[in-house]
Amino acid sequence: MWPYVRPVRRRLLAAALMAVLGSLMSLVIPLALKWMVDGPVSDGDPSGVWLGGLVLLVLGSAEASLFWARRALTARPLARVEADMRASLYRHLQRLPVSFHDRWPSGQLLSRATTDLMLLRIFLAFPLTFLLVNSVTIVAGFLILLTQRWTLGLILLAPVVPLVMLCRYFEARYSRAARTAQDRTGDLTTIVEESVLGIRIVKGFGRHRGQERAFATLAGGVRDTELRKADLMGTLWALIMILPELALGAALVLGVVQVADGELSAGTLVAFLSTALALRWPVESMGFLLAITNESATAADRFFEVLDSRPPAGDPVSIPGQRAGAGESAGKGGAKAAPGGGAETAGLRLEGVEFRYPDAPAGAPPVLRGVDLHIRPGETMALVGTTGSGKTTLTALIPRLHEATAGRITLDGQDIAALPRERLRQLVSVAFEDPTLFSATVAENVLMGAEGAGEPELVRALSVAQADFAYDLPDGTATEVGEQGLSLSGGQRQRLALARAVVGEPRFLILDDPLSALDVHTEALVEAALRKVLATTTALVVAHRPSTVLLADRVALLSEGRVTAVGTHHELLHGNREYAALMSGDPHGEEERPR
Template sequence: MPQHDTPAAPRSTIRSLLRLWPYARPIRWYLTGSTVSALLASLSALLIPLVLRHIVDGPVAHRDTAALWAPCALLLLFGLLEAGLFGLRRWMLAKPLAVLERRMRGDLYARLQRLPVSFHDRWASGQLLSRATSDMFTIRLFLAFPLVFLIVNSTVFLVGTGIMFSLDWQLAVIAMLPAAPLVVLCSYFERRYSAAARKAQDQNGDLATVIEESVLGIRILKSFGRHRTMAARYRAQAVELRGTELLKARLLANLWAVIVGLPEVALGTALAVGVWQVAEGHTTAGTLVGFLSTALALRWPIESLGWLLAYSNEAATATDRFFEVLDAPLADAGDRPAATDLTPRRDGLRFEGVRFRYPDAPADSPDLLQGVDLHVRPGETMALVGTTGSGKTTLTALVPRLYDTTGGRITLDGVDIRDLPRPRLRELVSMAFEEPTLFSASVRENVLMGAPDADDDALDRALRTAQADFVRNLPEGTATQVGEQGLSLSGGQRQRLALARAVVGSPEFLILDDPLSALDVHTEALVEAALREVLADTTALVVAHRPSTVQLADRVALLEDGRITAVGTHHDLLESCPAYRELMSGERSLAR
């Protein structure tokens, strides 16, 4: 999982939020219309103090009740206009922002599908899930409200300040005295709140990971009675998140106290001075009422400043987290798109001086694969054997480029796999893993992931080959939903469906990573008999741990210390290779 501490380099909130422009551009006119509507609504509210000034200095001062009707109707009109414009603002943004969120989430999901397996090895699924859910909500809410009102409230504040200066410049100066300390405080707050917001969002991703692991591993937790341990881990993560959220609340509370307190003190001072001016005849009561009404109308733009800044920082952090995934490099650097398909030459599968080390391996550690040379002839089945941890699974994962080699090359019928587009490569090479993964879909959908265009006959043949006739007894046959991770099925049933998925498209190259490990002896024998027919028409590399699986192969390759140390038939290697004989007989394990 990647390090998600707060970066040492200074982060610009504005620069982060500007990265949203390519997504916001298609709805820019809706955002503009929403902003204009909110601005007109807020400015109409600023006209109310001027009407009040007219009422106090006019009809009230002259005791002319008949003259009250027109300004009172004007006040009602301004109130209705304000309500209608705010309603229009919300209506204009509802659908466009939903479309924007869907587009961003779609781009994130598409990027996750394209990123290499090494990326997913480093990232916890909960961190990715939180980026696709809570971070998307934060960004959408920012565009709907804080972005609009940062513009609107700033404009209203400037216009309102101008009105106050036009009414009484001395009172306006008193009211504006807190401006300088508020600017300094907001700058200090932004830095601290930004760090806390990033930490909280990362901790939220960690908590989502704990929940996801607990749900997916509930059978293990219950079997070993470890639910209390996981609950304690959850509580510890939740306590950390609570602490960070409380830190954010304290920061916001302190800011809010100053933002609200200083203007109130200034307003009280202005009120006292204004009353003195009215008593001395330096100004009118209507002017004082208009000034105070304008100042009170500016309370919301000022008091909302803390919340708007806080949410803008959270949105900037969510944007950074979103683009961390989109900016992650794809594994296309080694591609050389010179070929679009295999040549007529039949050369099978070749490994030539293949070296590999995992990207996060220590710099001083040796390569896991240290110059593998192996040739699987066309139409041949090669069994790959070796001790646990020798790199068998890693070697097979290099063929469809789940990982890229760090040295040497792999060819299919003489064509370097890096010269083939990845979609075409993965049409040519089909895999079945030792740990089968099924999706929350029907049996049919899971199997046909191996060949989406295959017909019912191909599906039936694949199920027969994998001895997966048990699906006929499921409630809805091949239309039965297998549930998340296929946990409604046994391990052997899941493995057989994964094998059917690998063979359904009659691939030219087949990679099987110990595909029969979860089967009983009787079922294994049936599957092996059916597999022989499939393997007769394809070039296959089969990771094997048991002699019965090895006997499916035409030849066997022994992988030791990152190299192929012996190749031959099963019987030849039993006679000529002590290491192979020990591996097959279990003598090495017993000696240990």
């Protein structure tokens, strides 16, 4: 955590120093008591007693002021540390590949960004400082005790070895329980989030009781783990309290005997016992501090589990001052290829592309294998295939949402692996089959598709996507669409997602079944608008219905992870049995295709 703590290290060090001074001040008070008892009290000097009382008041006030200053010094910088760590985590999550997010439940990530970081802030504010403060106080206190009466001091030191062994014994068990509790809390967060986002499904199928049972099971697991933690903590704290108390009782008995025999002054015994009592909290709180420290350590492990997940290597960095459009092709009809290239390299090309999911079982065939495809500049190609053939996976490789396992993909001759992601996302725009909207206004959701776009681009994109319904919403394009855009119909969400894809007038457009949620009338309007968009861009369109296929110049048939045929719709319809079966919806025709 040092990179996050380093900017505020001076304030934390100053706060720790003040806390140490404040704690040591509490050890000076018994020395003042010894002077009072052996001096003014024994001599019957009222003025000396008043002076001693004033000294104790000053010492107590100084101790309180130092602890107040410690809190004032740490509040702001520790809030900054927590904010920096949360920002770092969020920024890193944006850079991690889609494959990472496919594996990690959102509730686990949410708990790391909230609960775990709160624990780390608490650790920096309290246990970190007081582990140091209490250690210094205990060492200084025992030095004072041994100086005052070494025989009594040794009695109080007797529990140290058993206490250290007990702390080590309980520490490992508490760490495991703390990690289990935090992981189960993440699972609990996931089920709550899924239930809220899927409330329509839960209610529509009457599955609320099943969800309640699943929640109760997870909540019961969290409860059991927390009870286990409480049991461990209670046992440790009881032992940490009882052993020093027994030693203190033995020292008190021996001290009283020595005072009665005249071997020890009453003031020395009072000072000794006051010092021992001042050490009670530093000693007894060590169990509590170690428990929080262990929870914070597991929270740090969980936080850095995410931060240690590296984004794809080899991302080039944009050269400062480079023109944003450097290397960009001239346009639709006269697109420039990369230096040394020609018509064969222009457009979108996939060469021997293979893809296998990172967590796929060993020996499992790749999802895509040996895919070769060339979409010429200005051409629209439809990608068709049965469910599970790899269409959506292939479209995710072009904007590098997934990384190809083998082969390469080029845009106008430039390998996408050599393009900065920021530049790649400017060239390629995507509209997914499942339109995702954010808790923001219509305008903000659409303009997310192009940095720097304004009102003219918004109006054009809404017109292209036949999303003029946005102007009829209560606040027009400033209307909040709600979480996941659930205040809109499926067709409305899909049209806004399409508007977001075209708002930046991208050079390359990837559409994953963009018309799936539209009614027949709206589909016809969007198709007419799409024809205008597709006439000015190079596009790959995943299609499931003939009306979408007819938007394309050519069609590629994807079968079992390979492109098995490329041609016009009519060529494939009459010359490829599998394609004809897909377009007619006849499953038997698909089964009878040649192998």
